[in-house]
Amino acid sequence: xxxxxxxxxxxxxxxxxxxxxxxxxxxxxxxxxxxxxxxxxxxxxxxxxxxxxxxxxxxxxxxxxxxxxxxxxxxxxxxxxxxxxxxxxxxxxxxxxxxxxxxxxxxxxxxxx
Amino acid sequence: xxxxxxxxxxxxxxxxxxxxxxxxxxxxxxxxxxxxxxxxxxxxxxxxxxxxxxxxxxxxxxxxxxxxxxxxxxxxxxxxxxxxxxxxxxxxxxxxxxxxxxxxxxxxxxxxxxxx
Numbered sequence: 001x002x003x004x005x006x007x008x009x010x011x012x013x014x015x016x017x018x019x020x021x022x023x024x025x026x027x028x029x030x031x032x033x034x035x036x037x038x039x040x041x042x043x044x045x046x047x048x049x050x051x052x053x054x055x056x057x058x059x060x061x062x063x064x065x066x067x068x069x070x071x072x073x074x075x076x077x078x079x080x081x082x083x084x085x086x087x088x089x090x091x092x093x094x095x096x097x098x099x100x101x102x103x104x105x106x107x108x109x110x111x112x113x
Numbered sequence: 114x115x116x117x118x119x120x121x122x123x124x125x126x127x128x129x130x131x132x133x134x135x136x137x138x139x140x141x142x143x144x145x146x147x148x149x150x151x152x153x154x155x156x157x158x159x160x161x162x163x164x165x166x167x168x169x170x171x172x173x174x175x176x177x178x179x180x181x182x183x184x185x186x187x188x189x190x191x192x193x194x195x196x197x198x199x200x201x202x203x204x205x206x207x208x209x210x211x212x213x214x215x216x217x218x219x220x221x222x223x224x225x226x227x228x229x
Contacts, residue, residue, distance in 0.1 A: 004155075032214065043117065043204065043220035044156070051214030090155050098208075098216035099144065100169065103155030 002093045004025045004104035019063075020076040020109050023091030026072065027097040033074040034092040034101065035065055045089065050074065051098075061085070086111045115139065117221035119205050125227045126195045134190045134224045138207030145188050146218055147180055148204040156204055162188060163211055195228045202226070 007022040024032060032051045036044040048059025055067040065076045074091060088108045092101040118137045136191050138145050144163050148156035149172075159178070160170040164185035173180070177196075182188040192199055202225050206218040 007141060035222075041222065043222045044206075045220070049217070064203060092155075096212070097212035097216075098210075099146070099161055100158050100172075101146075101148075101156070101218065102158070105153075105155050 002031065002095065002102045004091050004093050004102055005040075006089075006091055006104035006107050008107055009105065009110045010110065012076050012112060013081045014112045015083055016080050019076070019081045019085065019109065021074065021109065023074045023092075023104060024072055025074060025091070025093045027093055027095070029095050032094045032096065032098050033065075033067060033095070035059065035063070035074075035076050036090045036092060036103075038088045038090065038106075040087075047076070047089075072074040081109075081111045083111050083113065085109060117205055117207050117219055119185045119203075119221040119224050121224060122178070122222065123225050125229065126197060128197060128228055130195050130228075131191065132226065134176070134192075134203050134226070136188045136205030136207075136221060138186065138188070138205070139202070139209075139219060142207035142219075143185075143207055143210050143211055144208040144218075145182055145218070146206040147188070147190050148206070149174075150202040150204055152201070159190070159203075192226075195226075197228050200226055200228045202220075 003026045036046040091104045147159040148159040152157040158172040162182040177193045202223040210216040
């Protein structure tokens with residue numbers, strides 16, 4: 001069975017500081033990995049995904065994530081936080097067909113001015 | 114273009130009532146997915162359709178939950194005899210592709226269900 005662990009239910013950073021949101025996964029097959037963002041009262045929006053190929057994946061809004069198979073990790077980073085980045089972020093894993101996403105519990109990002 | 118829409122956005126039900134939640138996917142999207150998101154948790158898979166065929170319903174928590182997509186477009190998630198533990202946000206997603214690396218699920222805003 002697949003599972004996702006997001007370390008830290010809440011992360012607080014200052015505006016302009018590095019954002020690092022941690023995600024570790026468990027999968028018995030080569031996984032597809034995703035990061036979604038959820039703003040209040042809105043649906044989940046895809047930030048980026050890894051399927052195959054290059055392990056460093058660039059997404060929208062300046063976010064990127066690196067797939068590290070040896071560490072079973074897919075951490076999300078952004079060099080400089082903006083106030084508009086404040087939201088809840090979910091890491092997810094699926095198997096090769098991508099049809100059944102398994103989500104982590106989410107990390108709420110707070111950006112301080 | 115229009116995204117995934119869900120209605121109602123909010124629903125309050127008395128315990129024991131039946132409810133029906135609607136999802137309108139993006140036009141032309143073949144696959145449709147339902148997830149349940151309890152307060153403070155990540156979404157959990159309920160079921161998915163490819164056109165009108167329900168290919169996986171392994172996540173439905175009990176036989177009180179029923180989903181349909183009779184014409185391969187709009188889908189309805191029905192919950193019979195609602196219980197307090199059914200209180201959650203129900204998310205719908207759709208995808209143009211049916212499988213593989215190009216499959217991306219696009220999510221609607223969700224229906225927040227509160228069972229009193």
